[in-house]
Amino acid sequence: MKSYTTYKKLIAKTVIISLLASLAVAFVYGVFIKKRAIDDLARVDARKTSRLAFEALYSAMEKGWSKEELDAIIVRLNNVEPNMRINAYRSPIVAELFGDRDHDREIRDHDPMVIRAMKGEEILTGDEEIRYLYPIVVNQECIACHTNAKVGDINGVIDVSFPVENLKISLTTMINSFIIFFVLFTIMIFAILYFRLNALLVQPINQFIVMIQEIISKNDMAKRVSLKTKILEVKNIENYFNKMLDSIQDYYEKLQELSDRDYLTGLYNRRKFEEFLTYEIKRSLRHRHKFTILMIDLDNFKYINDTYGHASGDLVLKEVTNIFASNLRNADILARLGGDEFAVLLPETPYENGYAVVEKLRSRLEATAISLMFDQITLTASFGIAEYPEQGENIESLLTGSDLAMYKAKRSGKNTIARADQSDQEMAAEIQKKGEFLRRAIDEDRVEPFVQAIYNVQTGELYGYEVLARIRDGKRFMAAGQFIEVAESLGFASKIDQIILTKGLRIREEKGWWDQQFFFNLSTNSLFGGEYVELIQDHYSRNPMPSSHSGITIEILEREAIHNVNGLMEIIESMKNIGISFALDDFGSGFSSFVYLKYFDTDYVKIDGEFVKNIVVNEKDRIFVKHIHQIAREFGKKTIAEYVEDEETLEVLREIGVDYAQGYHYGRPELLA
Known part of the structure; x- marks a missing residue:
C-alpha cells in the first residue's frame, strides 16, 4: 500500500534536511577554511621564524664563531618558544669545507623531507604539528666564505616545528568565512524549499487545475482526478474531489432521468415524448411510412383522488402504467404527460393497426380490477388517435389532433376511441383563439x-x-x-x-x-x-x-x-x-x-x-x-x-x-x- 506524508511532516523533514545539509556544508567549509588558514599562516610564520634563525646564525658566522657557539644560539632560540623546535642541518658542501657533524649526516641520509629540502624544495607539512623546512640558498655574498659553492647551491636546511594551536587566524578571514557560509546556507535553504515544494505541492495543484478545466470544458462528469504526490493533504483533496464528482455525477444522472422521466411512473415525460415524436417524424419522412400517436385521459380519475386520497391515486396511476406497458410492443413509446394523461407513440403503425392497439388497451383497462384499500375499482379512459401525415406533418399539428380526438372521445361519453376530423381542427383553432x-x-x-x-x-x-x-x-x-x-x-x-x-x-x-x-x-x-x-x-x-x-x-x-x-x-x-x-x-x-x-x-x-x-x-x-x-x-x-x-x-x-x-x-x- 502506497504511503503518504503530511505537509507538517514535509515541512519538518525539509527543515531538518536543510539543517543537516547546512551543518555538513559548514563542517566541510570550516575544515577547508581551517586547513587553508593554517597552511597560509604556518607558511608565513615558519618562513619568518626560519629567516630569523638564519639571520641569527649568519650574524654569528660573520663574527667567526665556532660551531659550538652556533649550536648554543639554536638552543637559545628553542628556549624562546617552548613548543617550537628549530634545527639547522649542514649541506654536504658546508660539511666539506667546515667539517661535518654526525647528527647532520644522519638526518641528511635518512630524513626524506630533509633530503628534498637539500635539493632546494621548500616544504610545509603536518596537521596537528607544523613542520617547515627552509632551504638556505647560496647567493653572491655567501661565495666569499663558501669557496667551494656557487650561487644557487644549498648550504643547509633550517627545520622549524611547532603545534597548530600556536597559530592565530585573522578576524577578517573568520568574518568573511561566516558571511560566505550564511549566504550559501540561505541560498541552499531556499533552493531546497523551492524544488521540494514545487515538486510536492505546486505541480500537483497545477495538475489538479488542468484536470478541473478539462472536466469543465468537456462536461465529462465520469472523469476522475489522479495526482502524482506523496503528500497526504493533496491526496485527500484528490479523494474528496473525486467523491464530490461521484455525488455530482449521481445527481446529474438523477436530474437527467428526472428531465426525461416521470418521477411517479418511471415513464417518459412530455419533453422526452416530444423528442421521440420529432425523431419519428424525420424517420418517417425519410422512409415514407406512417405512424400513429395516442392521447389517453383517464375517466373520472379525480373521483378516485377525492374519495380514496392522492396516495391511492398514485397507486392507481402505477397500475394503469403496468396495464398499458404490458400490452404494447418494445418499440412503442409510452409517456405520462401529466396528471392522468398518457401518450403513446406507435412507430411504423398506420391508423388501422393503431386502432387495434388502442382497442386492446381500452378493453384491458376496462376489464382489469385494481385493488384499492378494502375495495376494488375498474377504470376507463378516453382515447384520441392521430396519424402521420393525415392529421399533421409536424409535432404541433399531431399533438393538437390527438388532443382534439381525446376530448372528442370524452364528449362522446368516455371509454371510447375517437379520431379528429376537420371540424375538430377548426374547433381547436377557435379554442386557441379564445x-x-x-x-x-x-x-x-x-x-x-x-x-x-x-x-x-x-x-x-x-x-x-x-x-x-x-x-x-x-x-x-x-x-x-x-x-x-x-x-x-x-x-x-x-x-x-x-x-x-x-x-x-x-x-x-x-x-x-x-x-x-x-x-x-x-x-x-x-x-x-x-x-x-x-x-x-x-x-x-x-x-x-x-x-x-x-x-x-x-x-x-x-x-x-x-x-x-x-x-x-x-x-x-x-x-x-x-x-x-x-x-x-x-x-x-x-x-x-x-x-x-x-x-x-x-x-x-x-x-x-x-x-x-x-x-x-x-x-x-x-x-x-x-x-x-x-x-x-x-x-x-x-x-x-x-x-x-x-x-x-x-x-x-x-x-x-x-x-x-x-x-x-x-x-x-x-x-x-
Whole structure:
C-alpha cells in the first residue's frame, strides 16, 4: 500500500534536511577554511621564524664563531618558544669545507623531507604539528666564505616545528568565512524549499487545475482526478474531489432521468415524448411510412383522488402504467404527460393497426380490477388517435389532433376511441383563439365585476348582490357564458375568480355596502386553492359594524360538487366558522341535487332558473319549485329563485314562500364601479 506524508511532516523533514545539509556544508567549509588558514599562516610564520634563525646564525658566522657557539644560539632560540623546535642541518658542501657533524649526516641520509629540502624544495607539512623546512640558498655574498659553492647551491636546511594551536587566524578571514557560509546556507535553504515544494505541492495543484478545466470544458462528469504526490493533504483533496464528482455525477444522472422521466411512473415525460415524436417524424419522412400517436385521459380519475386520497391515486396511476406497458410492443413509446394523461407513440403503425392497439388497451383497462384499500375499482379512459401525415406533418399539428380526438372521445361519453376530423381542427383553432383573448384580457386588466340585485320576495327589500364576471371588449362586455368554459379548460378560471373577488370586495368597501350580502361564483380549483380565504378575512377585518347579515357567500355549482364531495364538506365546515356562507347554485339541474342537501351544510339553495322562468304556465315547474323550497326550508336553508323576469312569476314565488329572487324583473347586471 502506497504511503503518504503530511505537509507538517514535509515541512519538518525539509527543515531538518536543510539543517543537516547546512551543518555538513559548514563542517566541510570550516575544515577547508581551517586547513587553508593554517597552511597560509604556518607558511608565513615558519618562513619568518626560519629567516630569523638564519639571520641569527649568519650574524654569528660573520663574527667567526665556532660551531659550538652556533649550536648554543639554536638552543637559545628553542628556549624562546617552548613548543617550537628549530634545527639547522649542514649541506654536504658546508660539511666539506667546515667539517661535518654526525647528527647532520644522519638526518641528511635518512630524513626524506630533509633530503628534498637539500635539493632546494621548500616544504610545509603536518596537521596537528607544523613542520617547515627552509632551504638556505647560496647567493653572491655567501661565495666569499663558501669557496667551494656557487650561487644557487644549498648550504643547509633550517627545520622549524611547532603545534597548530600556536597559530592565530585573522578576524577578517573568520568574518568573511561566516558571511560566505550564511549566504550559501540561505541560498541552499531556499533552493531546497523551492524544488521540494514545487515538486510536492505546486505541480500537483497545477495538475489538479488542468484536470478541473478539462472536466469543465468537456462536461465529462465520469472523469476522475489522479495526482502524482506523496503528500497526504493533496491526496485527500484528490479523494474528496473525486467523491464530490461521484455525488455530482449521481445527481446529474438523477436530474437527467428526472428531465426525461416521470418521477411517479418511471415513464417518459412530455419533453422526452416530444423528442421521440420529432425523431419519428424525420424517420418517417425519410422512409415514407406512417405512424400513429395516442392521447389517453383517464375517466373520472379525480373521483378516485377525492374519495380514496392522492396516495391511492398514485397507486392507481402505477397500475394503469403496468396495464398499458404490458400490452404494447418494445418499440412503442409510452409517456405520462401529466396528471392522468398518457401518450403513446406507435412507430411504423398506420391508423388501422393503431386502432387495434388502442382497442386492446381500452378493453384491458376496462376489464382489469385494481385493488384499492378494502375495495376494488375498474377504470376507463378516453382515447384520441392521430396519424402521420393525415392529421399533421409536424409535432404541433399531431399533438393538437390527438388532443382534439381525446376530448372528442370524452364528449362522446368516455371509454371510447375517437379520431379528429376537420371540424375538430377548426374547433381547436377557435379554442386557441379564445384562450389568447382571455390571456390578453387578464394581462390588460379587462376583467370587470358586474352585479345583479337580489331582493327579498316577501318584503321587496334589497338583500344583496350576485357578483358576475365580464370581459371588456372595446365598448361591449362579454358575459361569462361566452368564455367560462374555455377559461376552465385552459386553466384561467381561478385567475378570473381571484380578480372578480378582489375587485368586488374592494368596491363593496369603497361604497360602504356592509349591510348587503355579496354572492361570488368560484370554480372548484379556486375553492381548493384556498387563496380566497385570506382575501375575505382581510375584508371582514375592515368592517366597521360587523353583523351576521353582512357577510360573503360562495356559490357552489352542482356539476362541480360531484367531483369532490368529501373535500367540499370539509371546506364548507371550516369556512363557515370564519363567517363565510355557502349556496348551492343551479339546484335541481342534476339528479343528485337533494343528496347534496344532506351532506353540504349550505345557507342558501339557488333554484335553477330553468324551473323558474316558466313557472306561471308550466304546472310541473311550479311543483318542482314548491317541493325544492319545502325541502330546503325543512333543512333550515333559504331559497333564492333565479330568472325572475316578470311580476307574474314573482307573485307565484311569493305564494310558494320562496325567500329571495333575482332576474331582469329587478334589474339587469350592472358594472360595479
